[in-house]
Amino acid sequence: MGDTVEKPNTHVDDPGWIEWLVTQHPHDIAVEIRYLEIIVIRRILGKLPNAVTSDVILELPPHVQVELFESMRVSRLSGIIGEMFSDDVADLLGQISAERLEKIMEQLPPTEAREIADLLKYEEDTAGGIMQTEVISIPESLTISETIEKLRGMEDLMETEGLFYIYVTDENDRLRGVLRVRDLLFSKPHLKVRDIMIREVRAVSVRADQEEIARMFKHYNFPVVPVVDDFQRLRGIVTSDDVMDIMEEEATEDMQRMIGLSGEESTNTPWKEAVQKRLPWLYVNLLTAFMAGAVVAMFESTIAQYAVLAVFLPIIAGQGGNAGTQVLTIVVRSLALGDIPDNGQRSIILKELVVGVLNGLAIGIVVGVIAWFWKGNITLGVIVFAAMVLNMVGAGLAGVVIPFGLKALRIDPALASAIMLTTVTDVVGFFLFLGFAALALTMFPLPA
Amino acid sequence: MGDTVEKPNTHVDDPGWIEWLVTQHPHDIAVEIRYLEIIVIRRILGKLPNAVTSDVILELPPHVQVELFESMRVSRLSGIIGEMFSDDVADLLGQISAERLEKIMEQLPPTEAREIADLLKYEEDTAGGIMQTEVISIPESLTISETIEKLRGMEDLMETEGLFYIYVTDENDRLRGVLRVRDLLFSKPHLKVRDIMIREVRAVSVRADQEEIARMFKHYNFPVVPVVDDFQRLRGIVTSDDVMDIMEEEATEDMQRMIGLSGEESTNTPWKEAVQKRLPWLYVNLLTAFMAGAVVAMFESTIAQYAVLAVFLPIIAGQGGNAGTQVLTIVVRSLALGDIPDNGQRSIILKELVVGVLNGLAIGIVVGVIAWFWKGNITLGVIVFAAMVLNMVGAGLAGVVIPFGLKALRIDPALASAIMLTTVTDVVGFFLFLGFAALALTMFPLPA
Structure with a gap:
């Protein structure tokens, strides 16, 4: 509860406004700028670091996102993409023109490009289409203390909500079990992961329908669900905030479709x-x-x-x-x-x-x-x-x-x-x- | 992926069916029994332990919940209530008759009864009405190793999704900061909590509207939000599964109210x-x-x-x-x-x-x-x-x-x-x- 800076009147040419704006939460920046012209939005985004720009873009209306991805410099874009989760990137890239997509993919580090190309293959409303591929997995043969050491190197990955669970896989990447962070806190350091992990993990297929997944979260109160391919290999996770988005989408779709609307219109649609x-x-x-x-x-x-x-x-x-x-x-x-x-x-x-x-x-x-x-x-x-x-x-x-x-x-x-x-x-x-x-x-x- | 037991034909008098049923997930049990007569539902619940019964009841349609709470033995009910989160109990008790409520409250342990009575005072669709009061909080003067010891005694509380954060309070119960479980894993054991906690915590008032809270979760991607009273004292938490329920409720309400419905009807409404x-x-x-x-x-x-x-x-x-x-x-x-x-x-x-x-x-x-x-x-x-x-x-x-x-x-x-x-x-x-x-x-x- 520190000092609150008074919000100056919105004016894109006022340096005071810009100065105030860039200190706000990404969602709030997006709300302020979403109705401005693309050229002005680009000028404002130019004043923000990549990590903030990526969050702001994700909060803008879809048609603005597409216009930005079609018009921003590719080198800047690849920096921004580096700050996003793979699922969000895939959603965005799924909407832009083929030539543009190719140009952007060329600029990305090869492993990231491959991961995104993989995601683009899944249908938009399946587990594969909504999952994020950033997931922590460890081999079942590690001990608790080895696991903690390994996790220390992945602190970055642990930033987010979805990563309160640590998945355990075998030598073929197949999902074998799950550890909760508290298991690491309270277990003896020399124990093996395979001895304390929970073996019954409810996973969904990459091809599972998003509506079905939302229903699973709702009925079983899962915070996160792992996604596996046909060979039971761990491919990603779906988190509760993905599910909230799905639930809103599906409710909007139902309301709209009943009376003859596309299901995707909003007041922002041109x-x-x-x-x-x-x-x-x-x-x-x-x-x-x-x-x-x-x-x-x-x-x-x-x-x-x-x-x-x-x-x-x-x-x-x-x-x-x-x-x-x-x-x-x-x-x-x-x-x-x-x-x-x-x-x-x-x-x-x-x-x-x-x-x-x-x-x-x-x-x-x-x-x-x-x-x-x-x-x-x-x-x-x-x-x-x-x-x-x-x-x-x-x-x-x-x-x-x-x-x-x-x-x-x-x-x-x-x-x-x-x-x-x-x-x-x-x-x-x-x-x-x-x-x-x-x-x-x-x-x-x-x-x- | 163990053996799957084949589902026998639904028949309440078939001991094989009952035997199969009680091994299912609480949500699935609820789906099977929700259209049966109350007397039959009670007979089936009689075969389940309190912890499972409480989860099954929470998945039943509201009018069935009320009928059960009006008709089940009070001694059994107090056992079942002991297994529920305070927010769910308050929701249920808010719907039953005054005499019945009094009888049930008499049977509960005094601290639990007081907590629930407190919750019943809040409006149903405010943070106070939806929060759960089970929350982990520790004093800011503890060290990391003291904190881990203290948490070990609260393992029960850490079972649930909402408890990935540990809230830090001062001597007057006022919210001062928050710790992530990973801070405990990776920090030096002799450090004080107050030195590593995150001080900027976005909390909501007990009187905040549920729709506003849902919007906060959506916009800022919070997994959990702490709830404070007018004196900044920590009173509970709202978790993402509460928010999913709110989002579905609000969407249903909007769809229904537009065309002249109460906003609360479902196909289960008599x-x-x-x-x-x-x-x-x-x-x-x-x-x-x-x-x-x-x-x-x-x-x-x-x-x-x-x-x-x-x-x-x-x-x-x-x-x-x-x-x-x-x-x-x-x-x-x-x-x-x-x-x-x-x-x-x-x-x-x-x-x-x-x-x-x-x-x-x-x-x-x-x-x-x-x-x-x-x-x-x-x-x-x-x-x-x-x-x-x-x-x-x-x-x-x-x-x-x-x-x-x-x-x-x-x-x-x-x-x-x-x-x-x-x-x-x-x-x-x-x-x-x-x-x-x-x-x-x-x-x-x-x-x-």
């Missing part, structure tokens, strides 16, 4: 990219909206006769859509969190049937009575009531069946599910309501 | 509770749907004359709603992740204005042309086009302005925001479209 990413989904939605419109068109003559029906269209569709989206949101989220067992689907469908009937009755009665008294016609009331109840029950079922169906087809249960849902509720709702109306009104005509 | 929680929001939505209906009612005579207009109502409202929800989802999520700086709102509004105009033109032209050719009437095409463009621009702006406005009013930016948004897009869309139609069609009548 407008051009935003248009490109959203427009295709808007066209998909348009197609489904035309389906709803077509149902209305089928009953144009009924509406021409009783225009009051048009008043209830948005009410019936709106309530169905809202009730269905409630269910959909819960189911999509529960699927993402792994909260639904394979044999649990039937009981959820049953529950939503009950909830749909009850909520449908509660809403249907109110709307029906209002319709009845407004136009003084009980037929209209009954039509509205019946259509509302049935649409809300159908909406609830659609909210369960759509994500379960997508999952069974091995498609992301979130994908455009809200668009599909409102299509169902619009089409079914309009068809029921206008169909009942056409039928009933031929028998019991309204006062026109 | 149907009664689900109806109670969803119905009030459905009534709110109904009110807004009636507003949209009222706009249509204003133009009933126009629709009676040109029923084709009713066909385009769901198309214009649907596109506006979808485009607006796209923007809303991005903004709500970015606000939750702390990605929008205070001075960043203007540029986001501007961007969405541009995107809204472009997407509006792209969709409006298609719909306008279809309307024109379908009815062979260019007036209808122009009306549809103009209403669509304006509604989509308005939708984009509403998608930004609604969450920013809620935030300015110190209301959760997610709260019912999707309901508000579709109200705006329905009301504005219908009014523009039917208003233009009423105006234009008096001048250029359609073929009826």
Whole structure:
């Protein structure tokens, strides 16, 4: 709790501001500069040491990172890359142009270049794609005191959160066990590592899906998980801060995909990219909206006769859509969190049937009575009531069946599910309501 | 990678199944039993030692936890509570009836009861409410070798992830610094703790909001954060697995609240509770749907004359709603992740204005042309086009302005925001479209 320096007004030409800025935490520097022009960002980064610059870059929005990696001097970049974890470097390099990538790789020390090239081969959202390769491993034949001596030489590696565990490998690099740092503190110095290590290590494959890994961390409360290849060789570790990033990514993705977004948009996404990413989904939605419109068109003559029906269209569709989206949101989220067992689907469908009937009755009665008294016609009331109840029950079922169906087809249960849902509720709702109306009104005509 | 025992078919009366079950990881046991009746769950838990039972209970859905804590023998419960971290106990006890709470507290050892009573005083979603009070602290006057001796007596406490740091306090329990375990490994035994500890410790107040803490972990990559009271006394720690839980909770809350859900529902929520929680929001939505209906009612005579207009109502409202929800989802999520700086709102509004105009033109032209050719009437095409463009621009702006406005009013930016948004897009869309139609069609009548 030392002196706090007052923050001067943001002004890139003010040397006082720059002086203040470079003393801040990398995350806070990134927040200050992320909306500035690339040329200005580069000028500010030029005043920072490589170690700080690397941390600042990692906190900037993806499109700024890419622009920097495309435009900064390669010699500076290789210095910055030397300060980053291999997984972060691979993420960044995975996004830039091929020529640029080649130029940068040429400048890197051969072992580092090889490591990064290895990482670039893994899919972005697998354990291989998110792991860091900086990991402490020791042979099982060392004694405790030899291990401590060896670790002293790796103090650098021990800087980070992930390295509270020391992995034990055999002569073929295969993972055999794990030591906690406290085992080193409290064990007799002459004991062998193989005698005190924990042999049951839960490791994940380099090809494991990131969502699965996040679930493992959550359920088993692991702080770190080792990653092995097909030959059980230790290749890296995934740490809890990687997992936090995954969890946020996956939650954002689910929210966005449900309503027809790429899953990767943020308020930082440039407008051009935003248009490109959203427009295709808007066209998909348009197609489904035309389906709803077509149902209305089928009953144009009924509406021409009783225009009051048009008043209830948005009410019936709106309530169905809202009730269905409630269910959909819960189911999509529960699927993402792994909260639904394979044999649990039937009981959820049953529950939503009950909830749909009850909520449908509660809403249907109110709307029906209002319709009845407004136009003084009980037929209209009954039509509205019946259509509302049935649409809300159908909406609830659609909210369960759509994500379960997508999952069974091995498609992301979130994908455009809200668009599909409102299509169902619009089409079914309009068809029921206008169909009942056409039928009933031929028998019991309204006062026109 | 030992032998794997094959999983027998689930059957609660099968002794073989029970035998298999009790050898599983607590999380997996919870998954197997969570849908069984309470009486059966209790029978199975009866076969497990306290330490395992406590972990299983923590993995069960909240309503099952509460039922267990209300119904299990108090003597057994006090044994189970002894195996839990204080923060988990406080969470559980915060949900049960007052009489039951009193009975359980009587059975606990006095120091533990006092600690839990202290935790129960904090708001659930503050640092005080989520921290665990099990924390290792040592006086700054110890030497390294004295510290190692002291820690040996606390091996139990060092079991868990959170305890890779050792906090250093003065004679008044005030936090003075922190030691990493590696400092103990590599430092000379006669050095004093105060000479090697890190003095700059970022601590949070017991009253800090959980969302803020999650943001700190994310931005600064902390593995653990110490929690202090108003006198800077060390009271506990928040660990990364607490933060993962918070992040999932907050993401779920945002997704749910946008569309009118409590923020706490899951597929495990019983149907009664689900109806109670969803119905009030459905009534709110109904009110807004009636507003949209009222706009249509204003133009009933126009629709009676040109029923084709009713066909385009769901198309214009649907596109506006979808485009607006796209923007809303991005903004709500970015606000939750702390990605929008205070001075960043203007540029986001501007961007969405541009995107809204472009997407509006792209969709409006298609719909306008279809309307024109379908009815062979260019007036209808122009009306549809103009209403669509304006509604989509308005939708984009509403998608930004609604969450920013809620935030300015110190209301959760997610709260019912999707309901508000579709109200705006329905009301504005219908009014523009039917208003233009009423105006234009008096001048250029359609073929009826």
